[in-house]
Each structure stands twice: as C-alpha cells, then as structure tokens.
Amino acid sequence: MGIKVQFDVLKDTVKKAFLNMGMPEDKAEICAQIHCESSADGVESHGLNRIPRFATYVGKGWVDLKAEPELVGRKGAAENYDGHLGIGITNAIFCGDRAVELAKEHGIGIVALRNTTHWMRGGTYAWRMAYKDMIGLCWISAESCMPMWGSDKISVGNNPLCLAVPRKKGPIVVDMSFSQYAYGKLGVYRLAGKQLPYPGGYDKDGNLTTDPGAIEETMRVLPIGYWKGSALAIALDMAAAMISNGKCGSDLDEEARGSCTGCSQVFIAIDPYLFGDVESLQAMLDRRVEAADNAHPVDERHPVKCPGEGTLERRKKSMAEGVNVDEQIWSQIQGLAAGAMDVEDLASK
Amino acid sequence: MGIKVQFDVLKDTVKKAFLNMGMPEDKAEICAQIHCESSADGVESHGLNRIPRFATYVGKGWVDLKAEPELVGRKGAAENYDGHLGIGITNAIFCGDRAVELAKEHGIGIVALRNTTHWMRGGTYAWRMAYKDMIGLCWISAESCMPMWGSDKISVGNNPLCLAVPRKKGPIVVDMSFSQYAYGKLGVYRLAGKQLPYPGGYDKDGNLTTDPGAIEETMRVLPIGYWKGSALAIALDMAAAMISNGKCGSDLDEEARGSCTGCSQVFIAIDPYLFGDVESLQAMLDRRVEAADNAHPVDERHPVKCPGEGTLERRKKSMAEGVNVDEQIWSQIQGLAAGAMDVEDLASK
Numbered sequence: 205m206g207i208k209v210q211f212d213v214l215k216d217t218v219k220k221a222f223l224n225m226g227m228p229e230d231k232a233e234i235c236a237q238i239h240c241e242s243s244a245d246g247v248e249s250h251g252l253n254r255i256p257r258f259a260t261y262v263g264k265g266w267v268d269l270k271a272e273p274e275l276v277g278r279k280g281a282a283e284n285y286d287g288h289l290g291i292g293i294t295n296a297i298f299c300g301d302r303a304v305e306l307a308k309e310h311g312i313g314i315v316a317l318r319n320t321t322h323w324m325r326g327g328t329y330a331w332r333m334a335y336k337d338m339i340g341l342c343w344i345s346a347e348s349c350m351p352m353w354g355s356d357k358i359s360v361g362n363n364p365l366c367l368a369v370p371r372k373k374g375p376i377v378v379d380m381s382f383s384q385y386a387y388g389k390l391g392v393y394r395l396a397g398k399q400l401p402y403p404g405g406y407d408k409d410g411n412l413t414t415d416p417g418a419i420e421e422t423m424r425v426l427p428i429g430y431w432k433g434s435a436l437a438i439a440l441d442m443a444a445a446m447i448s449n450g451k452c453g454s455d456l457d458e459e460a461r462g463s464c465t466g467c468s469q470v471f472i473a474i475d476p477y478l479f480g481d482v483e484s485l486q487a488m489l490d491r492r493v494e495a496a497d498n499a500h501p502v503d504e505r506h507p508v509k510c511p512g513e514g515t516l517e518r519r520k521k522s523m524a525e526g527v528n529v530d531e532q533i534w535s536q537i538q539g540l541a542a543g544a545m546d547v548e549d550l551a552s553k
Numbered sequence: 554m555g556i557k558v559q560f561d562v563l564k565d566t567v568k569k570a571f572l573n574m575g576m577p578e579d580k581a582e583i584c585a586q587i588h589c590e591s592s593a594d595g596v597e598s599h600g601l602n603r604i605p606r607f608a609t610y611v612g613k614g615w616v617d618l619k620a621e622p623e624l625v626g627r628k629g630a631a632e633n634y635d636g637h638l639g640i641g642i643t644n645a646i647f648c649g650d651r652a653v654e655l656a657k658e659h660g661i662g663i664v665a666l667r668n669t670t671h672w673m674r675g676g677t678y679a680w681r682m683a684y685k686d687m688i689g690l691c692w693i694s695a696e697s698c699m700p701m702w703g704s705d706k707i708s709v710g711n712n713p714l715c716l717a718v719p720r721k722k723g724p725i726v727v728d729m730s731f732s733q734y735a736y737g738k739l740g741v742y743r744l745a746g747k748q749l750p751y752p753g754g755y756d757k758d759g760n761l762t763t764d765p766g767a768i769e770e771t772m773r774v775l776p777i778g779y780w781k782g783s784a785l786a787i788a789l790d791m792a793a794a795m796i797s798n799g800k801c802g803s804d805l806d807e808e809a810r811g812s813c814t815g816c817s818q819v820f821i822a823i824d825p826y827l828f829g830d831v832e833s834l835q836a837m838l839d840r841r842v843e844a845a846d847n848a849h850p851v852d853e854r855h856p857v858k859c860p861g862e863g864t865l866e867r868r869k870k871s872m873a874e875g876v877n878v879d880e881q882i883w884s885q886i887q888g889l890a891a892g893a894m895d896v897e898d899l900a901s902k
Contacts, residue, residue, distance in 0.1 A: 277828040281630045282660030284828035311631030314661045314823060339792050352848045354857040359848030369791045378788045380781045402761075402779055410851065412751075429777025430751055432729045435860035439727045442718045442841055443688050449829030452837055454844035472821075474663060479626040479633040480798030488801055492791055495803035499701045499708030502759065508703045511784035 207534065208526030214252070215240045221255060221540035225262050227269045227291070235293050242325040243529060244522035245515045247379075249388045250325035252529050256536045257462075258322075266465045267291060267321045273298050277449075281310035284448060287320030289466065293328070295320045296342075300329040300471045304336045307473035315471045318450025322464035327379030327515075329471060330368035334375035338473040340368040345444035345468040347456035350383045350425045353434035356406070358423055361453045362386075363437045363444075368512075370476060371489045377512035382437040383425045390416040390425075444468040556883065557875030563601070564589045570604065570889035574611050576618045576640070584642050591674040592878060593871035594864050596728075598737045599674035601878050605885045606811075607671075615814045616640060616670045622647050626798075630659035633797060636669030638815065642677070644669045645691075649678040649820045653685045656822035664820045667799025671813035676728030676864075678820060679717035683724035687822040689717040694793035694817040696805035699732045699774045702783035705755070707772055710802045711735075712786045712793075717861075719825060720838045726861035731786040732774045739765040739774075793817040 219236035227235065242251030261267045271290030275283060283302055287295040299315040306313025323329065326342060333340025346361030362381035369376040385404040393400055393416040403412040405419035405426045412426070419425060427433030438453075445452035450468030451459075459466060476485060499508045522528070568585035576584065591600030610616045620639030624632060632651055636644040648664040655662020672678065675691060682689025695710030711730035718725040734753040742749055742765040752761040754768035754775045761775070768774060776782030787802075794801035799817030800808075808815060825834060848857045871877065 279824075279827050280659035280661070282824070282827050310629035310659055312629070312661055312663045312821070316828065339796065352845050352857045354850055354852075354855055355848035356851045357849040359845055359857070365785075367785065367788045367792065369788055369795060371791075376788050376791055378781075378784045380778070380785060382778075384778055384781075428779075428781050429729070429731075429733055432727075432733075432777050435727045436714075436716065436729060438841075438845055438859055439716045439718055439725050442720075442725055442838055443716065443823075443825075445837055445841070446718060446825045446834050447688065447823055447828070449834065452841040454841050455837070457844070472661070474792075474796055475628075475631070476792075476795045478628050478631050479665065479796070485795050485798065488794055488804070489791055492787075492794070492801040492803050495806070496701050496708055496787055499704035500706040501703055502705045503703075506703055508701045508708070510787055 205531040206528045207531050209529050209534065210526050211240060211244060211523055214243070214527055214529065217537060217541045218252070218255065221537050224540055224543050225259060225269065231269070231291055231294050234297065235291060238293050238328055239324065240527065242328065244519050244527045246518040247325050247327065248528065248530065249386060252537065253533050254324055255540070256533065259540060261321070261462045261465070264462065266462045273317065281306050281312055282314045282316070285315065285317045287317050289319060289321055292321040292323040292464065296323040296329050296469060297332065299469065300332055300340070300342065303471040303473040304333055304338050307338055307475045311478050312472065312474045314447070316444070316448035317469045317471070318448040319466055320469055323469060325379065326364040326366045327377055330366035330377050330379060331375060333473050334368035334370040334377060337370050339370065339476050340366070341472040342366050343440050343444060343470055344464065345441040345451070345453055346464050348453055349387070350427055352438065353427060353431040356422070356424055360434060360437050361441055363440045365440060369489065371493070372486050373490060374516045375512050376493065376510050377515065382427050382433040384428050385425065387420070387425070390420050394420065444470045554880040555877045556880050558878050558883065559875050560589060560593060560872060563592070563876055563878065566886060566890045567601070567604065570886050573889055573892050574608060574618065580618070580640055580643050583646065584640060587642050587673065587677055589876065591677065593868050593876045595867040596674050596676070597877065597879065598735060601886065602882050603673055604889070605882065608889060610670070610811045610814070613811065615811045622666065630655050630661055631663045631665070634664065634666045636666050638668060638670055641670040641672040641813065645672040645678050645818060646681065648818065649681055649689070649691065652820040652822040653682055653687050656687055656824045660827050661821065661823045663796070665797035666818045666820070667797040668815055669818055672818060674728065675713040675715045676726055679715035679726050679728060680724060682822050683717035683719040683726060686719050686826070688719065688825050689715070690821040691715050692789050692793060692819055693813065694790040694800070694802055695813050697802055698736070699776055701787065702776060702780040705771070705773055709783060709786050710790055712789045714789060718838065720842070721835050722839060723865045724861050725842065725859050726864065731776050731782040733777050734774065736769070736774070739769050743769065793819045
C-alpha cells in the first residue's frame, strides 16, 4: 500500500533514522536528501525502499558510516579514489563533483572509485552533473545478477549506466540497467497478480515469458536486447574495474557480500560548451527534444517523451502532493528513526 | 551467394575501386584495409557491402574524397574537428588517434567531430584504440531510422555505441546499435524465408513480430530493451551534437541526405594503466573473461563468450580460408576497380 508523505516530514524522519544508525550529521543530511529525492522522482525502488536494506548492511559491517574517499592516484584529468567501503551516496557525490571540477579545468574529467558501496540511484549523480552544466556519464561494475547471453545462470551484473545532458528547460537523463526488469519490479508485478508488459526472462522450460514469478524462480532475467545488453554489461564491468584498479563483477561474486559491496564506479564529466555557445547549443537541444516529443504517438493519450521529462513532472507532483511511500517501508523507517528498531533487529530478520 | 576471396586480392581490388572514384592514394590504402578488415571480421554489412553505396554517395557529392578534418577548437584534454564531409573512415581514424594522444597526456582524451560522413563499422575505432592500449568509447548522432518508444514513426537514430577494453589476449569490444536488428539483417532473413529469432519490431496491426517483411513494411523496428534503448539513443544523439557543436539527428532528418551525411561523432580514450600495473590489471581481465566464459551454457554446444572473442576467431578463419563476400557485391566492386562502372552508373541505379 502506498501513502503520501510530505517531503520535509519524510526527510526529517529518514535523517533521524540515519543518525540512529551512527551516521555523522553531515552525511545523514545528504543521504536523507538523496533517498527522499529518489522517491519523489518516482524511483522508490532506489529511494526510501532501500533504507531498511542499507540498515542491515550497516549492521553486517558492509558499510563504514564514517569512511571518506581517499585519493590514491591522479594524472591530468583523471583521479582515482578508494572508497574504503564508505557510504555509497556520499562517496559517489564526492567523485561526481570531482569529475566536474576536472572537466572545468581540462574540458573532460574522469574519476574512478574503487571499493565503494551501493550508490542507490545511479541517476542521482548524472542529474547532479547536468545541474552543474556538464554532460555526465557514470556506470558501475556490480556483482552478477543476470545470466550472460547464452547462459542459464547469473554471471554478469546489470551494471547501470547513466547519461545526462544539461538542458536548461530540464536535463535529458537516462538511468538504466542492462536487465529488462529489476528483480524488485518482478516482485511488484507478481504480488499484483499481473503479467509483465513484455517478456522479461525465461521460465524453467527455457521459454521467454511475461510471468514474473516464473522468472524469479529461474533467475534467468533477460538482458536488454538479448546479446547486446549482455555484451555491453560485461564490457562496462571490465572497463570500470580496470580504470579504478578495483574489483570486477566476478571478484565481487566470490566475496558474496551485499549488493555492490566493494564495487567499482566511474564518473565522467564533459564540458558541453567548449566549442559552441550556450544559446545555440541550448536551441539545438530544444529543437531535438521538440522533434522527438512530436513524433507521431502509437496512442494519442500517451505522447512521446524524452528521458528525464517524466521525472521532472513526477518530482513536481511529489513536492506539491506528497511523496509516495510504501506503508510497510515507512513504518520500518519510522521505527529506525524512533530508535525502537536498530540495525541488528533488521539484520536478524 | 557468398564466395571466398583472399584478403590481399580483396584489398587490392577495393583499393583500385577507390582510386577510380578519385580517392587520393593514401586514403584509398586505409579505406581498402578497413573495409576488408570489417568483412574479414564478419561484419560484411559495414565492410564490402557498403562500397557500392559509398560510390553512389560520392557521385551525389555527399562525400568529399579530398577533405581533411580541421581543428576548430581545443581545450585541455578535448579537441573539436570539422570533418568537412570528408571520408568517414579517415576522419574517424584521425579523431580516434587524436583521442589516444590526448589520453596519453591527460589520462583521458575526447575528440568531437562534426560534419563528417558514415564511419562504416563503428567498432573499427574502438578496436583501434584497444590495440593502442586504451579503453575506447565512441558513438554517433545519426539520422532517424527507428521510432522513439511510444511512436510508430521513425524519429531517432540507432546511434551505434562502441566500447573496447584492451586485453592482451584479445580486446573485449562491443559494437552495437540501439535497434534490435539492422534493416540489412531484416532483408537477409526475409530473402532466406526465415523468421527472426526474437521479435524485431511491429507489424501493421501493432503487434510485436518475428516476421522481417512485416517490420520492413511498417519501419517500426524495435529499440533494444524497448523504452531503454530508445532513451539511450536520443540522449547519445544530443550529447554528440552538443560536444561537437554539430548536427543532431533531427537536423540530419531535415537535410535528408544519405545515411550519416553531416553527422556528429565522439571519441573518448582512457588510459587504463593510470592507477594499476599492467600485469595485475591484465590478470583481472583474464579472470573476469574466464568467469564469464565458464558461465553454465544453455546449450553445451554453444559456450558463452565475451564480446570480441568471436570476432578474433572469424578474423583468423578469414585470413586462412579467404574472406566471405557476396557475389553480387564483389562483381560491383570489380566493376568499379576495372573502371567499367563509374559512380554515376551506380548513382543512377
């Protein structure tokens, strides 16, 4: 069941929950803001819904609430940090911001982060780079959660890739993983007794299916574009591990800790105004978005949109009407905030 | 019908064809090599098969055989070139190589090319960067050839994206467009009277179909991952046009010239050995590839492979046994090489 909670109430409660876990005040402020923004943007799966799991990870020692990213190498427009298993959000924000600073100086900047933890919603860092007037590109190397194409066993991460273009009228932002549906989404459809709109994986007989429960059973989630998504996911995995001198997906598989624990991430910022003026480049973007949005729709009730446009609409609605929150999750977060339930309680569940 | 032709014979003939079109000797040497390598690697669609179409483009004035890329801007690790509608291959090679040089100096380098022409096989430049010990990333902004998600009319390019990781035992290289199948592939299946292995688009009744002819009729080719591939394609389009101060997809649509005529391209090279030593990073890559390749196969006869591994096998086979060439294409290229058929002949067809 979903209920609506005002953003400020939500953020205040989430921040208290983080403080109760032992998170320093400055990090709790940032993490509360980001988790609540993700839910407000409609990405509940990586916003509020992740907080109980985050608490269990803290309890298991998979996240060090006080660690800071440490510079371990620097050359020209590139920097490398060790995340020391610090908070995924604050580590990633730091590195994304560093990439922006490097891009201001060199035109392009890259920051490779190793040994970090789950960054929650990848789009956070792409949106942030776009709002700093940069083209932002970031991706991760994660543990396996989907089969390589041709395999029936999980063997590659769905390694999210995010790309943001800084448009004044609203950034164009893609935040995608390489599995057609997240496991969370499969569960949502199954609980609602619904079929997926498009095939999302294979059943136990090896047939493509829209039955979410049948896919959860086999864990044979489908890479987007079949062989194509599988190929890009494994290449991004290797690229991230290589640049960051960090762990690749199969290293993480061997460690068998929580999702993204010890993973590698890459943040690239590109100054888009190096070779053209703001006005004409923004006019080009507006022209492009207009042409795309005016593409003849399959269904007149659902006009075409560029990625990010829907997010801004949802954000506005959430700010006006309250943020949608799952009732059970909200109750758990309130428990964490009240100190009635600590991370060990959650970890033991 | 496919026949086998020895690489050297092929290259010699193709070079003569290019010289007959009026291409300078140095460029003809490079272009012949690249087109033949693409066919040898099994990418005939963007190798030999493109030469007749290239000839017609030359005839129509859509490619300037003598133009050179011109530096129009430079800042730090970033450079911008105007391709002056020169040969797509030589323009792209120049820019990819410049990105590598910039990366050697700054750790990462980006070259944005505008007003260029079809680069043929995008993977060419990613493979090349990998063989220069760089992680290579490149993509383009092309004219529309598939519908945006939610539209039933072509409204975005399939904007190929290539990513290469420099592995000593064989680079890992992805070269993918964002449509599930190229139009060329649909034609191949239709002519063979075969259904596609997976749905590739929509028929006239709006149903997903594996019937290649039904998709050719509607032109509703499917983006990979449905909404996901559509989103990444449009964002890549805007990013390329913005960085290069060049044309976006809808600008190219308005000009209605040949495929990729006047398009924008981006080349990013990243030094992978900035923060780790060659030996340990290569060991990590080998470990990752081994884990992926050992993933339990759906069918024991078809072991899992990482992207690029199959290409190297095909290349080796082509070099030993001859390169597979379509008989009709070969006859056209021989005609061009003998001077019996000039570009105006082809353009008038």
